[in-house]
Amino acid sequence: MPEIMEVNSPVGFYAERLHKLQSKTKKISQKIGLFSWLRLVSFLLMAGMFYLFTASTDTIYLIASGMFFILLVGLIVSHQKLYTQREHFLLLSEINQNENDVLSGGTSIFDTGKAYISQLPFADDLDLFGEFSLFHYVNRCTTGYGKDLFAESLLHTPTEINRIQNLQMAIRQMSEKTDFNQEVMVALLGVYRRKDFKEFVISDEEPMWFFKQYYYKIAAYVLPLLVIASFIYYLTSGNISLFLLNGSVAFLTAFAQAKKMALLSEEMSGFSHAFHAYYKVLEKFESQDVSGEILTEMKKVAAEAKNGFKQLAKISEWFDRRANILWYALGNLFFMHDLHLAFGYEKWKYKYHSKIEDWLITTGRLEMLISYGVFRFNHPDFVTPTLSSDPELFASDLGHPLIPSSKRVSNTVHLQIDPRLVLVTGSNMSGKSTWLRTLGVNVLLAQAGAPVCANAFRWKPMPVLSSLRQSDSLHENTSLFMNELKQLKAILDRAASAEPCLILLDEVLRGTNSEDKYTGSYALIHRLTQYNSLIVMASHDLKLSLLEKQLNGKVVNHCFESKIENGQLLFDYTIRKGIAANRNATWLMQDMGIIKKDDTSV
Structure with missing residues (x-):
């Protein structure tokens, strides 16, 4: 039987919303088809009425043609709105489908980072x-x-x-x-x-000011008056010489600023859609009822930013229109449009340039908080962590947030001083590495203000330092082992401060021989226990477990176990106190046919 989704669950919520959106999209698509036919009929009627007018010169046909033209324009506008609505609902559907996909273990449409x-x-x-x-x-x-x-x-x-x-x-x-x-x-x-989108990025350079001089203001207002006056004179007298003279002066003045306008256009052209989107987002946010220091401060910024982005979107749109040769020619001939556009942009820059980065950061911070x-x-089953003043990490039923709940195995942990170092032993694939990542990821989520994958979580905020996997560096010409040593050195330097840290280590010094590895790991544990930090260290080396008795309560042993039943290797992924008793590497190699049972005899 198919699984029944509860509407109150996130999956059920998104599924129900997706169903409603798909229904709305279908209805709008039907309207779009209807309006396409209505536009065609209106156009044919308009053309037919105009043809009858030309054939009979009866004004009633001209009036009818004009009415059908108005109807056609209205249908075109409404048709475009329907397309916009459908696109809106399609995006909403995609977002809700994405949420269900992510919750079901699928990939997200958003950036991977x-x-x-x-x-x-x-x-x-x-x-x-x-x-x-x-x-x-x-x-x-x-x-x-x-x-x-x-x-x-x-x-x-x-x-x-x-x-x-x-x-x-x-x-x-x-x-x-x-x-x-x-x-x-x-x-x-x-x-x-x-396809034509460009994201606006703040330039490190100082803003350019080209049109502060007073004579630009004079030219921007006097030249259009002279051109318009001489054009009217031409229409009434038939003498075009004065219009040609004033028009030439206007064109030459505009052309003389072409280089400056090109530089301003580089700053503004192509960004109108982005600025309009920021304006709409901040306008919606300003209407939200919020409380608390962070959102209240963001809302104050949004109140000013939305108007600034709205103005900037219009300015950017006018810069884009300069690419239209007809508009460029007529706009500068009769209105000195380039100068007025430059005045408007430089006035905007003078008022808002120092604030726009804060506006963009506020928009980005809003996206981060939405995430x-x-x-x-x-994840309504995740818990909001509780803060502690003591160096500790307590979590009940802690699991990895990226593992689906159907497969997730949760464990309870209490890290504190003392014992400050938990030594985790266990066989291959028993869950040691995943447990270390579970601890680190949940602490990062907690310190970001997010809920964590646990039933209860109490901790003191602290830096998370880890050495769980290594890679060599061709750029620095360093080997895996040397890279690990550098990583351990950085961890020790940071842990040496008075601030407690959470240190996560997985199978350190794996790039050397077993004796050297044991000696180095032994010394490393001795040094780590001198610091005021919480340490979880996973290792296959069972000899290190003897340190629990040697270091006066600063080290405690925990382990993950595996077992072989009916020819199958089984794991319960449950952490427990003590030292791992089972091993599986040889059995796995035999099971996969890498070695034979006889090969293991020494």
Whole structure:
């Protein structure tokens, strides 16, 4: 039997909404087809009436033709609105389908964050970026500023308690605004997917000012008066010489500013759709009922920014129209349009240039908070973490947020001082590495203000330091082993400060021989236990477990187990106290035919 979806569940909610949107889209498509026929009929009637007028000179046919022309214009306008509505509903449908796809383990239509992998100091230990990463799963940002801020929220999570509490409040509110969140995504996706779209990026250069001199103002107002007056004179007297003289002066004046206008056009041309989208998004946001320090401050910025973006969208649109030769010629001949456009843009820059970056950041921050808000809405079973003043990490039924609930195995953990170092042993594929990533990812989510995959979660905010996977570097000409040593050195340097850290280590020093590895790991554990940090270290080396008795309560052993039953290797992925008793590497090699059973005899 097919699984029954509860409407109150996120999957059921999106499925119901998708069904309604598809129904609306179908009705609009039917209207579009009807209006296409009505336009054709109106055009034929208009043309027929005009033909009858030319044949009979009866004004009644001319009037009828004019009425059908007006009807045709109205139908064209309404038809275009229907196309716009359908596109809107199609994007909404795509967004709701995307949410269901993501919740079902599929891929998201939003950016994977692959470009941010290079910003990590070492390897992507916690799978933060790339396809099926945490960024890819949570991200609902479209703008460059939004994606940058969202990536920043994972790369450098805050540790200040007040900041995290404010983020929690903001994310909780955004999780309750599903309609608004999706309207923002539609507004930005619709624009960013245009073939002619260009994203506006703040230039590091100082703004250019070309038209401050007073004589430009004189030319902008006097020349149009002279040209229009001489044109009227030409119409009444038939003498065109004065009009040609004044028109030539106007054209030469406009052409003389072509280079300056080209530089201004580089700043503004092609961005009208982006500015209009930012205006619509911030206008919608300003109408939202919000509270708390973060959203209230953003709303204040949005009140000014929406008007600034609205004006800038119009200015950018006028710059785009300069490409029309007829408009360029007539506009500059009769109105000195280029000068007035430059005045308007430079006036806007004088008033708002220093603020536009803050506006773009506010738009991006809104996208970031929407991303976390959608994540919170999609996971009502996740919990909002509780902050602690003591260096600890307690979580009940903690799981990895990217593993579907049907496959997820949760565990309870309490890291504290002391014991400050948890040594995790276990066989291959038993769950050690996933457990380390589970700890790291959930702490990052908690410090970003988001909910975590647990029934209860209490922690002191702290930097997350990890060495879980290594890669060599052709650019730096370093081997895997040397790269790992550099990573461990960076971790120790950071942990040496008074600030507690969460340190996650997986099978350190794997690039050397077993004796050297044991000696180095033994010394590393001794040093780590001198720091005021919480450490979880996974290892296959069972001899290290003896440190639990040697280091006076600073080390505790935990393990993951596996077992072989009826010729099958089984895992329960449950962490427990103690030392791993089972091994599986040799059995796996035999099972896969890599070696024979007789080969294992020494």
